[in-house]
Amino acid sequence: MAVTVDYLFDCDATARLVRDDQYAAVTDEYVGDDDTLPFPQRHNPDALYDRCEQLMEAIQQGLWQAPGD
Numbered sequence: 001m002a003v004t005v006d007y008l009f010d011c012d013a014t015a016r017l018v019r020d021d022q023y024a025a026v027t028d029e030y031v032g033d034d035d036t037l038p039f040p041q042r043h044n045p046d047a048l049y050d051r052c053e054q055l056m057e058a059i060q061q062g063l064w065q066a067p068g069d
Contacts, residue, residue: 002047002050002051004026004030005026005030005051005054005055006054008022008023008026009054009057009058009063012058012063012064013058013061016063018063018064019064020065023055023058023063023064026055027055030048030051031048031052031055
């Protein structure tokens with residue numbers, strides 16, 4: 001999980017090649033999926049927190065538009 005978000009963010013920060021729907025898909029899967037979310041919450045909450053911070057940073061840097069909710 002952590003590496004996927006790292007690669008996505010790094011690729012977009014350097015080459016601006018990642019679309020908003022790609023960020024949204026990763027966010028929906030890792031943070032918004034009720035089946036996926038409990039695993040990192042239980043086994044590595046620090047990594048989950050770091051990935052959420054990185055996704056928020058992408059929004060703040062204008063790499064993708066905030067999805068709304």
